[in-house]
Amino acid sequence: MSDTPKSFLELDDAPVKIQPNANVFTPVSSFQPREGATAKQDSNGTWFNAIGLQSSEAHRHVAKQWQAQCSPLAELMESVNKIASTKRDIVLPETDVRLKDSTHLTDGTVLGKKGMESLRLFTDIPSSMVSYLEEYGYQDQLTTFVNDDLDRRHIDWTSNGKEPRNFRVRLRENEAGDEYVRAIVSERYGVIDNQDALEMIINALPSDISDVLASHINHDGDDMFGNALIPDYMKSSPDSDYGVGISFRNSEVRNSTFKVSPFLFRAICLNGMIWGRSNSEISVNQKHMGKIDRKQLQEVVRLAIITALEEGNNMLTLLDYSKQVKVHNPLAVIAELSRSRKVNFTIEQGKAWHKGYIDSLQEAKGDLHDKSAFGIVNGLTRSAQNYSGSTREHMETVASEILAPSIDADLQAISKKWGRINANADSLPSNTVQQYAYVAV
Numbered sequence: 001m002s003d004t005p006k007s008f009l010e011l012d013d014a015p016v017k018i019q020p021n022a023n024v025f026t027p028v029s030s031f032q033p034r035e036g037a038t039a040k041q042d043s044n045g046t047w048f049n050a051i052g053l054q055s056s057e058a059h060r061h062v063a064k065q066w067q068a069q070c071s072p073l074a075e076l077m078e079s080v081n082k083i084a085s086t087k088r089d090i091v092l093p094e095t096d097v098r099l100k101d102s103t104h105l106t107d108g109t110v111l112g113k114k115g116m117e118s119l120r121l122f123t124d125i126p127s128s129m130v131s132y133l134e135e136y137g138y139q140d141q142l143t144t145f146v147n148d149d150l151d152r153r154h155i156d157w158t159s160n161g162k163e164p165r166n167f168r169v170r171l172r173e174n175e176a177g178d179e180y181v182r183a184i185v186s187e188r189y190g191v192i193d194n195q196d197a198l199e200m201i202i203n204a205l206p207s208d209i210s211d212v213l214a215s216h217i218n219h220d221g222d223d224m225f226g227n228a229l230i231p232d233y234m235k236s237s238p239d240s241d242y243g244v245g246i247s248f249r250n251s252e253v254r255n256s257t258f259k260v261s262p263f264l265f266r267a268i269c270l271n272g273m274i275w276g277r278s279n280s281e282i283s284v285n286q287k288h289m290g291k292i293d294r295k296q297l298q299e300v301v302r303l304a305i306i307t308a309l310e311e312g313n314n315m316l317t318l319l320d321y322s323k324q325v326k327v328h329n330p331l332a333v334i335a336e337l338s339r340s341r342k343v344n345f346t347i348e349q350g351k352a353w354h355k356g357y358i359d360s361l362q363e364a365k366g367d368l369h370d371k372s373a374f375g376i377v378n379g380l381t382r383s384a385q386n387y388s389g390s391t392r393e394h395m396e397t398v399a400s401e402i403l404a405p406s407i408d409a410d411l412q413a414i415s416k417k418w419g420r421i422n423a424n425a426d427s428l429p430s431n432t433v434q435q436y437a438y439v440a441v
Contacts, residue, residue: 006244012077027266037266050241051275057212058231061243062132062268069272070213073228077198083221084195086173087182087252094154097184098147098165102139103179109171114127114253115181121254170252172221182222183253188291192258194224200289201260204302206309215245216272218389223256225249225390229268236310242266244308245274251288257352260284260301262308271385273396322374322403324411325418329425330357333376335436336425343398349383349391350436356383358438373418377403 037050039060047056053063102108102116104412111119120130125145133142158164170183211233217226228246232238242264250258260281268278284300286292296306327333331354337343338350345353378398384395405417425433 007234023190035267053267053269054228055369058233059213059229060232061231061265062213063270065270066215066268066272068215070215070229071216071217073198073202073209073212075227076214076217076219077202080194080198080219081226083172084193087193088171088178089191090169090171091166091187094150094167095139096164097169099143102134102142108176109169110180112182115170115183118183118185118254119146120155122186125149142388149157178290185254185288186259188290189254190286190288190290192286192288192292192297193252194219194250196294197248197258199223199247200298200301201228203298203306204305205230206306214391215268219438221247222253223251225256229243232307234309242276243268246305247279254288254303256288257288258284258297260304264308271387273381284303322377322414323372325373325415326419327371327373327376327425328422329433330354330371330376331437332425332428332433333421334379335428336421337398337402337434338436339432343402345395345398347435349387349395352383352386353380354436355438356380373403373414 037052039049039055042048045227046411047057047060053065055062055064056067057069096106097119098106098228099111099119099359100108103111105111115431116130119126120127122294123146130142133139133145135317138383154164166187168185168187168189169181170185171179172182173179200214211228211231215227215229218224219226225248228248230244230246231241233242235244243266245263245265247261247263248259249256261279263274263277263279265274265278268274283304285296286297286300334350334353338345338347338353357375360375360378360382379397384392385398387395402421404414
């Protein structure tokens with residue numbers, strides 16, 4: 001969590017029996033502030049969220065210190081629009097797009113790494129082969145292989161009497177003002193650029209966006225993802241115990257779809273960790289393919305966001321007994337979970353997880369978390385703070401998913417889940433387990 005003990009979540013021993021509306025918000029296992037906790041004002045009019053951290057009237061559920069690390073959504077939009085002014089697309093016959101060398105097209109245009117990767121996807125050359133040829137200085141051979149595969153693709157297509165195809169070449173300027181290719185896509189690519197995606201989200205909100213906060217933003221000009229934290233007064237029930245957020249992502253270079261996922265949350269702590277989160281099933285996942293009906297897409301985005309703002313009784317409840325659920329060997333459990341198909345962490349991430357677990361034991365009440373499911377999950381959320389972008393997002397998602405089998409799980413169900421994890425961890429060879437051990441330098 002954080003170096004400040006006050007930010008730690010206190011979990012109940014007693015269940016809270018409030019059922020979410022499963023038709024709207026998909027249950028997501030997560031932590032829950034203690035029973036009866038809610039955002040409230042003190043006698044001086046200062047707001048505090050459900051985990052006792054100072055917040056504000058506009059964002060009652062978001063720690064004020066985290067708000068200070070966010071930026072207005074309007075500023076993000078301004079930044080995205082500024083970068084967009086340095087971009088352009090050109091449509092070329094497929095036969096005109098070939099390599100002069102591994103970093104340039106035949107017309108001399110610089111080919112960025114993402115541009116090279118997007119071009120490779122039109123060949124049968126594996127990415128590992130490209131990496132090998134580049135690493136060992138076989139750039140000339142790489143150029144020949146890519147061009148030969150592109151020629152073969154064109155011949156196979158036209159030999160069947162089909163009309164020649166085009167490529168859309170996506171260009172942008174770097175900081176020095178030099179233009180380069182950031183992506184090469186097919187003529188069927190459906191363009192939804194980052195400014196289009198943000199504009200749709202902003203247009204779906206019911207009023208001025210000056211108080212909407214951009215949180216956990218990662219935007220490199222091509223790929224963008226993050227959260228928009230909606231002020232409480234935009235909700236149909238401003239006094240609800242739940243805040244509303246909009247998770248969004250988009251890629252202009254084939255790395256992801258345009259996705260919007262509204263969510264409810266109980267509180268956000270000092271380092272931005274979201275507690276008590278439930279995602280809406282009414283979400284948007286638009287592929288960049290074919291002709292896209294912008295008007296229809298805007299309406300789907302509006303529906304998804306309005307659903308979140310009208311959350312009513314769609315409240316997340318998680319029966320959290322994780323401090324009572326013991327683990328036999330924390331390192332082995334971390335190794336087992338890191339290696340599982342669903343988690344699929346690197347060894348580096350597993351070591352970071354183990355370090356986060358060790359560090360969390362130094363927290364106030366850390367001894368209570370030793371060898372417990374809570375301690376394992378708490379260590380993961382702590383280690384995730386050292387990462388950014390999609391890696392951090394994946395680590396934090398895993399933290400919420402491994403805690404309990406379902407949103408309404410009881411102690412027996414959670415214990416059964418972690419019992420299986422313990423059993424699998426106990427069977428791991430010791431040399432495998434030790435690969436994930438953090439060793440202080």
